[in-house]
Amino acid sequence: MPDGDVKKPSRIQRRNRGLILDAALDVFSTHGYRGATLDQIAEAAGLSKPNILYYFDGKEDIHVTLLNQLLGTWQDPLVTLNPDGEALAEILCYVRRKLDMARDLPRESRLFAGEILRGAPRVTPYLASDLQPLFDEKCAVIKTWVDKGQLAPVDPRHLIFSIWATTQHYADFAVQVKVLLKDDPDSHKDAARHLDAMFTRLLTP
């Protein structure tokens, strides 16, 4: 066997692992890690419970796999923030991407929120080793923009928190938003307009 013990997965392997992860994302994101059961995941995936455990080492393995997949996706928009771009446009684009992610990947947002809410037992190492440097780097970029007078004075750290909070709110608190807006079909557009206006007013020098 040439490279290590790496066996390339068969077609059915890929398919079933995918089915399981998708089902598990549903279940974990709505019930939390402890609240989720293998029965629910198996049912949602359309596979038997022992068959789930044929593809994964256990409940925790599935959860960890989901979180690892998520973290890359989750930090990607921030990575993309371009120091050489036009300051305000870069920030507004970032806000817009985060808001679209809240609409398109609400389960991922809730999975992450649930994990942090519970004290981040599985992602604290990632926060410290990966997100922290990225956060500092992008705070420095924003500070540069402020110093050059391209943005109004703002605390970069709390600006980023405000962006995360306002955008993810639409995924994490979707049930509440839905009730209070009476299922308004325009809510995503209205939210986008509101956040665009808010951060524009905040940051225009």
Place this chain on the structure above:
Amino acid sequence: MPDGDVKKPSRIQRRNRGLILDAALDVFSTHGYRGATLDQIAEAAGLSKPNILYYFDGKEDIHVTLLNQLLGTWQDPLVTLNPDGEALAEILCYVRRKLDMARDLPRESRLFAGEILRGAPRVTPYLASDLQPLFDEKCAVIKTWVDKGQLAPVDPRHLIFSIWATTQHYADFAVQVKVLLKDDPDSHKDAARHLDAMFTRLLTP
């Protein structure tokens, strides 16, 4: 027995129910409803498990009691928003109160967030019957302020969401905030300054 079957609780009743609710708030807010166990609550309360069930009908009874206590506290700042006050000052005062609550009652914030995240199985009726009318009423107040030119044009609904999101973020995502700010002791003050500036810039006509 004069009024109904209401027996006034003894001193020890009050004390132990209080101990249990405080312990349960700790446990439910960090582990979620399903993740919490009576063992953990009993241990945290310093009572035996059957003794917990002597004071409450069961795990769900404790959870419901906590949520009911919470909901009143939680909507109080919004109730207080005074239509006859000075528009911007009223909003900024509301923001400040919400932020202080995130600092002083983080467990309550997380309990509520967890409940909404899981689809609000126990508080959806409350959202529709109590919060909804209050939300509409206060949106109308803000709209009046905008119409009178006392506030810059803003979507009242999404303004309120932004206030909730940005303030509660410091409680619900405390672990992440703490890591990224490296335990900065000034973070609450900095957050207050940032949010004050942000909503001032957004809302000043």
Place this chain on the structure above:
DNA sequence: ATTATCTATAGATCTATAGATAATGC
């Protein structure tokens, strides 16, 4: 030959109750 799936169940964990005993208030 290896991969995939199923039935049956072991073993752990949790909520809740039964039933006895101790403490407290008239």
Place this chain on the structure above:
DNA sequence: ATTATCTATAGATCTATAGATAATGC
């Protein structure tokens, strides 16, 4: 007499495995 507490355990739920059988790929 009533309130409060304890030990022991029933009964339900869940994760995970054992062991047998079916399907698939050389």
